[in-house]
Amino acid sequence: MEYKEVLENVKKIQGLSCKGCAECNGLACGNTMPGPGSKAPGNGANDNWKAWRNVKVNMDVIAPSTAVDMSVKLLGREFKLPIITGPVGSIKWQYHPDSDVREYNRAIILACEKAGAAASFGDGIDPAVLPDTIQFGAEHGGISMPVLNPYSDEEIMEKMDFCRKFDPFAMCVVIDSAGLPHLRAKNISAGTKTIEQLAKLKEHAGIPFVVKGVMSAKSALKALEAGADALIVSNHGGRVLPGTPATAEVLPEIADAVGGKMQIIVDGGIRSGLDIFKALALGADAVMMCRPFITCYFGGGEEGISALLNKLSAELSDTMYMCGARKLDDITRDMVRF
Numbered sequence: 432m433e434y435k436e437v438l439e440n441v442k443k444i445q446g447l448s449c450k451g452c453a454e455c456n457g458l459a460c461g462n463t464m465p466g467p468g469s470k471a472p473g474n475g476a477n478d479n480w481k482a483w484r485n486v487k488v489n490m491d492v493i494a495p496s497t498a499v500d501m502s503v504k505l506l507g508r509e510f511k512l513p514i515i516t517g518p519v520g521s522i523k524w525q526y527h528p529d530s531d532v533r534e535y536n537r538a539i540i541l542a543c544e545k546a547g548a549a550a551s552f553g554d555g556i557d558p559a560v561l562p563d564t565i566q567f568g569a570e571h572g573g574i575s576m577p578v579l580n581p582y583s584d585e586e587i588m589e590k591m592d593f594c595r596k597f598d599p600f601a602m603c604v605v606i607d608s609a610g611l612p613h614l615r616a617k618n619i620s621a622g623t624k625t626i627e628q629l630a631k632l633k634e635h636a637g638i639p640f641v642v643k644g645v646m647s648a649k650s651a652l653k654a655l656e657a658g659a660d661a662l663i664v665s666n667h668g669g670r671v672l673p674g675t676p677a678t679a680e681v682l683p684e685i686a687d688a689v690g691g692k693m694q695i696i697v698d699g700g701i702r703s704g705l706d707i708f709k710a711l712a713l714g715a716d717a718v719m720m721c722r723p724f725i726t727c728y729f730g731g732g733e734e735g736i737s738a739l740l741n742k743l744s745a746e747l748s749d750t751m752y753m754c755g756a757r758k759l760d761d762i763t764r765d766m767v768r769f
């Protein structure tokens with residue numbers, strides 16, 4: 432199945448809130464929450480997307496014509512691609528009333544396993560999701576990282592104890608979900624976390640621990656102090672606070688502050704292998720991408736997701752080749768310009 436065909440299928444689905452835009456740039460969905468969009472006034476996802484467009488790549492074809500290797504060691508595990516599919520707590524209210532995020536998570540895991548990418552999933556609101564997805568992930572090499580909402584430390588630790596038995600490659604807490612409009616209304620224990628709380632959670636995880644929702648060097652240094660093995664530069668795709676900078680804007684200063692001391696992952700508006708190259712050049716070790724995978728799931732299930740992963744892989748390989756990088760470690764900041 433071709434990526435173009437996947438998007439054509441999406442446009443035919445009755446009752447789907449996603450419009451299947453040629454480029455998922457947050458404009459058509461704007462201020463729709465619940466829905467795939469951003470928190471009011473609704474420009475956060477588009478700001479993220481636009482910022483990557485302002486980064487240009489420096490072509491360098493005076494180099495040996497050898498093969499490109501996109502493999503990465505991420506939190507102790509080898510993957511063929513520096514891509515993690517983003518966690519999605521639910522799709523029923525946001526995308527289509529007849530959908531089930533457990534089916535989505537399964538399709539993601541299968542497609543990622545084939546492509547050699549990493550997956551992740553959200554614990555969401557439905558308690559049936561976590562046991563189903565962690566079990567399915569375990570049957571496929573533990574390639575899906577649970578991303579736990581910032582409920583009470585006790586609730587998080589209980590979920591960590593459960594997840595650890597299934598040997599996922601890492602565990603993550605998404606601290607910026609404290610700003611989700613519905614989360615604190617559903618569970619009053621949800622909220623921000625201190626360095627001490629994160630340190631306690633890192634200790635309890637017992638496997639690589641990741642903090643999602645870091646948007647400044649100051650926050651990154653706090654995550655480092657807490658002992659996190661990686662952080663995710665993310666503003667939740669504009670869904671938790673309006674007026675933040677784009678992730679591409681803050682990534683370089685975060686990389687300067689903590690790069691080499693912990694792994695850095697970035698998400699928000701990354702839409703192509705070209706964007707992935709830019710993110711790696713600005714200091715990320717890997718990227719996360721979310722909304723386009725959901726769109727492709729509706730347009731073609733597991734095959735639709737595979738079509739997108741294949742497209743991203745081909746684009747990243749091509750960009751690396753044309754910019755003189757043959758492995759991910761060769762990608763340096765001087766290969767891009769603003």
Ligand SMILES: Cc1cc2nc3c(=O)[nH]c(=O)nc-3n(C[C@H](O)[C@H](O)[C@H](O)COP(=O)(O)O)c2cc1C
Nearest residue numbers: 517518519520525553605667668699700720721722
């Ligand atoms: C419908 C929807 C549900 C999401 N659910 C979660 C979640 O449960 N946990 C989480 O950490 N992030 C969640 N996110 C945020 C994404 O994982 C990601 O951080 C964000 O969408 C930015 O990436 P993108 O621009 O590629 O979509 C969700 C995003 C969307 C659109």
